[in-house]
Amino acid sequence: MDLEPTEDQKAVRSAFSEFFTDRCPISVVRAAEPLGFAADLWRRLAAMGVPGMALPEDAGGGASRADLILLLHEAGRVLAPVPLSAHLAASRLLLDTPWCAGVADGTLIAAPALRPTVDGLARLVPGGAVADVVVALDEDELVAVRGEAPMTAPVNHAAAPLADRYVRDDRGGRVVLARGEDAARRHAALRREWQLYTAATLTGLAERALESAVAYTLEREQFGKPIGAFQAVQQGLADLVGPLDGIRLLTARAAWCADEGDPAEAGRLAVMAFLAATEVARTTTYRAVHFHGGYGVTLEYDIQLYFRRARGWPLVLGDPDEEYRALADDLFGAVGGV
Amino acid sequence: MDFRPKESVEEFRRWIRGFVAEHLTEDMIERARRTGTFHDWGFHRALAATGVIAEGMAGPGRAGGRDPLELYVFFDELGLADAPFYGLANTMLVAGVVEQIGSAFHLAEVLPRFHRGEAIAALGYSEPGSGSDVAAAATRAERVPGDPEDEPVWLVNGQKMFTTLVHEAGYVILLTRTDPDVAKHRGLTMFLVPTDLPGISFQAVETMGGDRTNITYFADVRVPDRWRLGEVHGGWDVMKVALAYERGVFGNMNQGVSLLRRFTRWATETGAMDDTAVRKRLARIAIDNEITALLALRPALIASAGGLPTTEGSIAKLYASEAYNRAAEACLDMAGPEGLLGEPGDAWFVDHAARDAPVTTIYGGTSEIQRNNIAEHRLGLPRSR
Secondary structure, eight states, X not given: OBSSOOHHHHHXXXXXXXXXHHHOOHHHHHHHTTTTOOHHHHHHHHHTTGGGTTSOGGGTOOOOHHHHHHHHHHHHHTTOSSOHHHHHXXXXXXXXXXXXXXXXXXXXXXXXXXXXXXXXXXXXXXXXXXXXXXXXXXXXXXXXXXXXXXXXXXXXXXXXXXXXXXXXOOSSOEEEEEEHHHHHHHHHHHHHHHHHHHHHHHHHHHHHHHHHHHHHHHHOEETTEEGGGSHXXXXXXXXXXXXXXXXXXXHHHHHHHHHTTOHHHHHHHHHHHHHHHHHHHHHHHHHXXXXXXXXXXXXXXXXXXXXXXXXXXXXXXXXXXXHHHHHHHXXXXXXXXX | OBOOOOHHHHHHHXXXXXXHHHHOOHHHHHHHHHHOOOBOHHHHHHHHHTTHHHHOXXXXXXXXXXXXXXXXXXHHHHHXXXXXXXXXXXXXXXXXXXXXXXXXXXXXXXXHHHXXXXXXXXXXXXXXXXXXXXXXXXXXXXXXXXXXXXXXXXXXXEEEXXXXXXXXXXXXXXXXXXXXXXXXXXSEEXXXXXXXXXXXXXXXXXXXXXXXXXEEEEEEEEEEGGGEESSTTOHHHHHHHHHHHHTTXXXXXXXXXXXXXXXXXXXXXXXXXXOHHHXXXXXXXHXXXXXXXXXXXXXXXXXXXXXXXXXXXXXHXXXXXXXXXXXXXXXXXXXXXXXXXXXXXXXXXXXXXXXXXXXXXXXXXXXXXHHHHIIIXXXXXXXXX
């Protein structure tokens, strides 16, 4: 039993850390606004084989979820403006479609409609603004639809590449992946996969936000000393560490369970990790902005970029209350059930 | 990353579960709750008879002993079963310290009695004027002038607060001030003394959470030097051994698990479980419990690998105790007026948890002390006290 990454995993992590530090300074994040997509960064990730990582080995992937969350953690730390969680989660369903090779090498971007469509329209799909293939639950069918990426997103809180996508247009190609209960089940699994990846991304985001806050409090002086020397400030920062370590471990455990072939436990833990990470990322970025004082809310400072994404990235799934209710059903049985 | 439990540890978990199922009775749990004394001699001696106290904890410089991870699991299971284990935790902790730095006399006289379950230990650190600042202890121990050929005798005067279980304990580990004229950490000496020495008396202190603790008074207590633990003025070194020995292993932190289990049963029986708002809050508690379990496991794993967890213990303790308080308050709200009822049956455990939770952010290092540790040693912020 070991809660920490193995030596191999540490090597993976530091390789990604180096990559993102070099290739995704905060100027890249800013330049990618408002669409929230850096095409050059995506091409570089594709050159490293990242878009195919979640696929099976013979399709160009073979990474474990334990490895994927290390990648996503590092992407979250730098607010990488590429739809990794969305693409990697959706890619798993595209193995037997004509677009698998393109999805694996990154020439095609995939995105999951997390909520069921209404009259064939999937609203605010994460990654939808840049996606070539959208996976959606359309009535009782799980479909993959090849379409034109709009390359424009409605102005939004997180500067995320969201878009509404119509999934009944089959001009570019439309594949029915599953029907009926099987479709619902596989769509639920897709959501959990995305939740796991998003939890890892948010963990990286929160970790970096806390580091920024600590660094700022050591630099900023008031009353003749760094504000980080005051206990009132220290205690507020120290409070953030346990929850942060907690979501990192919980996400890792969820990934490990999925790798070990325990989908029920993995799914439950992924929802838990997602809900906890959503809350922790919010609290952490709120305090991180707060400890930057007035400068924290100015657009010139980077911490507001973290604050907005901490809220925007998870919220595309819907009101977290719905997830808490679903988790309760899973833990305690449905209302009126036996 | 590998979350698969070690087979030896799981085997030990099954063993302690079996032992608890066989030896722990509802009567014992009820008596502990009624009296506030979380120690049961029958249960304690039965456990001692298995050799688990004598085995102690494996560590650097110690041959044999239990994997710290096994002991973590041991207390985790005892806690989940609501077993009265405070005497056991105190005694195993003090036995570990005695083993490392006890005199030949302690090893011969006291240790076997701990191992056989004949005597338990109480902790005499806190005082009316020193809690978090434990090194400020003022209980005075002075050398009694006498023939240099004779064994020196120390005259002890003062009082210790929160000496839980001293009314059952054969021995109390006692932090004293032997030199008031040097920096506070350098003028301390530790003793392990029998509680029946003339001049030692105690008085019960009842707590909001139902625990009984004590104030222990020392009035001209003559303590022969053989009861000294460690060097003269070396009391702080002994403290450090005691704190390090514990390493986040002795005691169950995840009290939310038992609370959630009981509340879920109650809510199912009463129909409260159909309430969406209740379900959502219970799901939150379940998440906190999962996180607490992982954070509490971490220091035990580090100790098991031969390391010395420091901030990991602070992080776990802070999170666990704050989460328990959140859970207790939430359960109190959800149970409504029934949660106020303190009689056994119904939702008594809600009232109990709401009363019991606040002490957990105080004892074993307050939340503020834990945050200080985390701020300084994990976040690299300047020392602020």
